[in-house]
Amino acid sequence: MKRFTFIVAAVFAVFGMFSCTEKLPNPVFSSTTEGDILAAAEGGEYSLTYSIENPAENGEVAATADVDWIDSWNYDTDGKVSFNVQANETEENRPAVITVTYSYSGGSPQSFTVNVLQAAKGTEPPVPGAPELTLTSEGEISAEAAGGDFEITYTLDNPVEGVNLKAEHESWITTTINDGNIAVKVDPNADTAERNGTITVTYPYQEENNPSFTVTVNQKGTQGGETETPFTIEVPADEVGATSARVIATCSDASLYWTSQIMTQSEFDTYVGDIANMENYLMQLLQNTADYYGYGSIQEMLPDFLYPGTYTDDYVYSGLDSQTKHLTYSVGMDMDATLTTDFYFGPEFTTLEPQLSDLTIEIVPTPQTTSVLLDLYPSDQEEYYFATVIDDSFYTAGYTDEDIMNEILSTYGFFLAYYALQGDMVDYQISGMLPQTKYYAIAFGVDVNSATFTTEMFTEPFTTLESQPTDAYVTASMDNYWDINDLAEYNPDYGGLLQDPTNPVLAAVDFEYNETATQCTYILWIGDQTASPEDEIYSATLEQGDIAAAGDAAPLFYVAFDGDPTTLCVIGMDANGNFGDMYMEVITFSESGKSTDYALFDDYYNALMAYSVKSSAPAIMKPQTFIAKEMPTVIKAKAEKKISKVVSMK
Structure with missing residues (x-):
């Protein structure tokens, strides 16, 4: 049998030499290493394995790595490549890729790769199959003073279901984590000094030794700020609540007029975007504020708005949105609304989550x-x-x-x-x-x-109930009015009543009630409103007017001599709260008709002050609330004349 077999084999061999051009099978080179190679932080000798089917007579195996901390290749054992991993002196896991190539004559080289992951210094080697987080973009972000948007990219292998990445950083850095990338927003830096921060990204799938990486953020300071800012701003951390925060701003330059305000990060992003736009933003806020409080212009408001020199603005903002990031800033300004300093941005703060009580x-x-x-x-x-x-x-x-x-x-x-x-x-x-x-x-x-x-x-x-018919009716007159400048000559204490030089007159409203009327609602509209629909004026008077009762002190209004006409509207009310017809009169105040009976003004003024104290009506005690009201919208006067905070653009 052996002989016969040999002859058959020889015959086929000879036949193949002369009757066929078929080549011998090519080598097949592949890895037999299971998974990645996980190396300890201290390094050492490691190996990978391979197999070769149909090896060529002159084939050679060689390995290379994409890092310099893997070296000392050894091929002495068939099917195995040994190598040395140097110690990892860094505090982060580090990856590498080994490429193993099989070269032979008469064919193209074949290769495969094996991943190596070495543990950070002082940590255990990664667990096989554990999540692996790798930074794939630069480890440093360089930002201009104006801030901007940036991106971090990463890979996450073997993720655990329900576990999300976590990013920690300074308050002037905002991150949004997406799949494979992290959007980074760096806020403007209003300081002249450079500032540095870090973004630490962690995959917290276990209590400790979680994979992470860190990116450094370096931001330039504002250019051209050669002189030190005169402002300081402090936000006591223990006085930041869910809807309030105490902000203490000071100025060291006695020659400046200035203001200190806050804004949300969202407002900055929406209305400003860049520090270069802050002046336009502030001017719009000032205009809104001037309009809101009834000033004719920003310049007219500024004496009541700006702080003088070394004043300390120790203010508790209330009514803030909870869990919201806020910016603080100060800036100098003259009475013409021209900025006299650069904007100074102080510390940021984030309001807390509301802690509600169980009160019902x-x-x-x-x-x-x-x-x-x-x-x-x-x-x-x-x-x-x-x-x-x-x-x-x-x-x-x-x-x-x-x-x-x-x-x-x-x-x-x-x-x-x-x-x-x-x-x-x-x-x-x-x-x-x-x-x-x-x-x-x-x-x-x-x-x-x-x-x-x-x-x-x-x-x-x-x-509210439907008003029932009633004959309650109240008329009124404003025949008694005085020039405040004359009153100040009569009694210097009255000089403080002059709040607005364009309205230098105080006019009293005298009511006359019929037998049914016990109260009335009254209002003084700017302009002649007799051509307006009566039902609209009636409703607006009820909704926006003030209430007086029979026997109350006569109210006073600021008006002007020989100015636009005003319309006095009064609606009587009976004891059951039903409203009668409306009395309406168009009134102008001629200078020739002013009263010089200053003792009579004493009576009016003293009665009003006594009534204000008795009724706890602080708005009536503030002379600026005696301004004639413009139809159809009335803005109620604030309790303080000093307007130090702007009206938000929200």
Whole structure:
């Protein structure tokens, strides 16, 4: 058999030599190494394995690495390549790729690759199959002073379901983590000094030794700032709450007039975008503020707005949005609204998450025609709360409950302490409503020290009653008016009443009630409104006017001599809250008709001051609230004449 077999084989061999051109099979070179090679931080000898099918007589195996910390290749053992891994002296895992090539004559080289991952100094080797996080972009970001947008790229192998990357960094850096990349936003640097930060990205799939990498952020300072800023701003960390923050700004230059404000990061991104646009942004805010408070121009407002010299602005902002990043800044400005310094940006702060108490408040409304009586029952008799009435306008404008509470708190500020309630309240009256109109009685807990809300908002809707026919009627006259300059000559103390030189006259309103009328709603509109639809003026007077009762002190208004006409509107109300017809009179104040009976003014003024104290009506005590009101929108005067903070663009 052996002989026969040999002969057959020989015959086939000879046949193949002369009758066929078929070549011998090519070598097949492949890796038999399972997975990646995981090396310890201290390094050492490691190996990979391979197989060769149909090896060529002159074939050779050679290996290379894409790093210099793998060396000392050894091929002495068939099917194995040994090599040395140097110690890792860095604090990060480091990867490498080994390429193994099989070369032979008469054919193309064949190769495969094997990944090597070495542990960071002082850590254990990575666990096979564990998540691997690798930075694939540069490890440093260089930003100009104006800031900008940047990108970090990475790979994440063997992710764990439900685990997300985490990025930690300074407050002037914002990151958004996406699949395979991280969007980085660097805020403008208003300081002249360079600042440095780090972005540490971690994949926290276990309690410790999680894969991570770090990217350094270096940002230039503002150019040209050769002189030191005169401003300092401090934000005490323990006085930043959910909706409030204390900001202390100072100026060391006695010759400057200046202001200090805050803005949200969102406002900066939306309205500014670059420090170069800050001046335009501030001017728009100033114009908004001047319009809001009734000033004729920015320049007219600035004496009441800017701080002088070395003044310290120690201010607690209230009504802020919770969990929101804010920027602080100061800038010098003269009375012509020309900037005299660069913008100085102080520390940033982020408001906290609201920590609400378990206080509940039961609201029981009893609607009247233009008012409501509220019975209020808090679950804790010692906690402070605030109650008022709002209309549908908040909801149609898209306000949330938190927005509504912040708007109210921002309006009252630290005067909230005068209006906060404690314990049960019965027949708590709120007026100034229209008949047969839907409103919402609201109440919520408050911290009177920080002017922040401490509970959710409790709401109870109601509809005011329909006004019934009544013959209640009130007329009025404004025949007694005085030039404030004359009053100041008569009594220098009256000189302080002159708030606006364009309205140097104080006019008294004298009411006359018929037998049915017990109260009235009144308002003084700018301009002759007799051509306007009477029903619109009637409704606007009810909604925006002030209330007087028979026997009250006569109110006073600021007006001007020989200026535009004004329209006095008065609506009488009976004891049951029903409204009668409206009295309307167009009035002008000629200089020739002014009163010189200064003793009579003493009577009016003293009666008004006594009434203000008795009724706890601080708005009436402020002379600037006696301004004639312009139809159709009335902005209620603030409790303070000094306007130091701008009206937001939100």
